[in-house]
Amino acid sequence: MLKLLTASQTKEADHYTVINEPIRSSELMERASKAFVKIFIEKLPDRKKQILIFCGKGNNGGDGLAIARMLIDESYSQIKVFIADISDKSSEDFELNLERLQQKDTSIFYFKSAEEIEYQECDILIDALFGSGLNKPLEKEWEKVVKKINQFSGYKVSVDVPTGMPCEGELFNDVIIKSDWTVTFQRPKLNFLLPISSPYIKEWKVVNIGLDENYIQSTSSPYYWFWKGDIQHYIKARQPFEHKGMLGHALIIAGDDETMGAALIASEACVKCGAGLTSSMIPESGLKALNVRIPEAMFTNRATLDDLDWEKFKVVGIGPGLGNNENSLQILKTVLNNYKKPMVIDADAINMIGENQELLKLVPENSVFTPHMKEFDRLFGTHNSWWERIEKALKKAVEYKVYIVLKNRYTMIFTPEGICYFNSTGSPAMASGGMGDALTGIITSMISQGYPIEKAVQLAVFTHGFAGEQLAQKMYVVPATNLIKSLPYVMRELLAGK
Template structure:
């Protein structure tokens, strides 16, 4: 797994690499610029495009100057450079790259105020003004400049991070370059993985610039990025003589008369991801639908709850479509009183616990909560920013010894050890009803098979997103039912050969 860094930690990794490789900082800048240009050429190979590059006088501007020189060397015929002299100071590496660029046949325009810049028509605009070192909101001439550049035509590419955006933490304001593509170095910035980045980054790509990976992995950051290569190591191949009784019995408690679809989706997802046995506790009105849709699942009658053999279940998933009336609350209390293994708690079950906070004390350790943003706030109080939610989730997961799966484009998994994993898989095409119900069933099914809770959650979250990602290559929207049908094939694809 890749550890994610703050801006300060990235700067330390730069310094460590320079000292210990060893390599001059200007050579590291050259390496970064070459990596940027390589990806640039892959995406925008037309050498006749009109390119404008806006540079500050710090190291981000130095990157911009090096990128300009390399693009010229690659045969791009129209590259015009604008250097903002709003700040008097310049870095040594900026000055070195300026000297190198001045040897080329290109146009360099210096300006001190935003008014000095007229509206520019271009095909591509590269933002290399301020980069990752920003620690305060932009104001005065910087603010005017960003507002003006955002009105320019052309496809906008940011170098490392859009000017005005901090790498982590709250945004200062909306004075940020709106990029079509951000090409960032070594790791995605934490803010790229949150919805707050959406107005300013349509797409981002990471390029490796050769920072010392051993040093990066040794940092104290609680944030990690996990991907296909990680979860592939988790999946267990089915063994000879293995049978359904060895792969766990899962109980899904879900659905109401008017929300039976949620119960069917979560039950089928549990079956399709490999639970040995799946029982569904649903209203009797849904029995015919269950038999038709998920014949592999067994019906469990909630009216016989008092005689239920709780010990036969490895895990319970509860909440999708359950409703939050008195009967549902009574059912939830009974489950919490009698079941001591980890549970997967979603949707209405989360909402009921949010309204009855004392129930949190009864939740078994290592249980998994799977809220979306609004459910999270109902459970832990209103938050006015994503960073405050992250802070709360890190604390609450440790305090209550639970896992929190905060669903998003890059779903976050918070652990009882105080770690936050960002999931790399998924697609906007998955934004449709029932996706959360499917995830609940998949997590429940993975836990039933004997994976550790942490691995089960990571495997479920990644495979759920990966299935949607694969289907999105052929489908405009990915319905939950289509994703579920694809799960056995996705898990087989992920299994290391």
């Protein structure tokens, strides 16, 4: 589990590494530039491409100068370097790398204003004007420079962070380099994981520059990044004498006459992920479809709701396609008044709780809410930004002692302990109806099988995204039904990789 850092914490990690490795700051810059160049060559190996490198006079500019020198040493022959001489100040490491670059046969141009930058055709443009240290909006001449560079043709590559973008928090403004590819150091920046980065970063890649990992992991931060290696530690192999009674009985309460598909998707995902038993409480109008589509699932009649033996269910998943009407609200109230173990609450169940806030007090501890952005706002109020949602989710997860799965490209999991986990898997190809219903079924299944709630949620979210990623390599769009069919194979692959 990788801890994510703010810009100031990253600077402290730099300083700690320099002091304790020990290593000079210029040597750390050299290491970072080598890591950038290595991955650059792998992706863009054509040495004859025309490359423009724009450098500021701080350490990000120093990176740019070192990168220019190294690319020349790697036989990239069409390189021009542009130095923004807008500020009188420059860093020591910038000056050192400028001196080193001047010993090479390359073109270096200085400019004090955007007007001095002539538009040029290029294949690749490397942005090394400002890095992670930027703490205020770019204005005046800098604003003009960024807007001018954004008009340049060519594939734009940013060093560490696109110029103008803060690593975390609200964007200052839209004066930001529009990067096709950002090569960032040691960790993804928090803003890379949010939709606010979308206009400015099409793709990003993390390279390790050797910062002290023990120091980073000891840093106080609520943000973590989990990936395949973490999940493979969680997943359990089936034991020789395990049977369906030992792997939990899950109850899915979902569906309405016109939204039966959501209930079937959630139920099938629960079955395919390995719940010992899955019961589906759906309208009778969906019984034939349930028997045909998912013969492994059992039908539970809603007429028996008041007399249900709640204790036999390890977990209840409720909400997909349930509808938002008086009958649905009564079902939800009955469940909340009778079931006291963790629940998975999605879709219409979230919307009804949002409209009836008193129901929040009835939600059992360690339950899991799975909202998308609009459902989150219906539940906890309108928010003007993703950072407002993150702050609210951290607060509400602790307040109500629940897990909040805020669905997105990099889905966030907020815990009762005030932690935010970012999931590393997923694909835009998964942007289709039913994906959230599938996730509800997967989470319900994992809890049913006895995984601790936090691990169950992480395992479910990762597996959901991982299955989508794999299918996206072969499919333009990944329908939920295709993803569900792949789940047993994906889980087997994760288990085999332990």
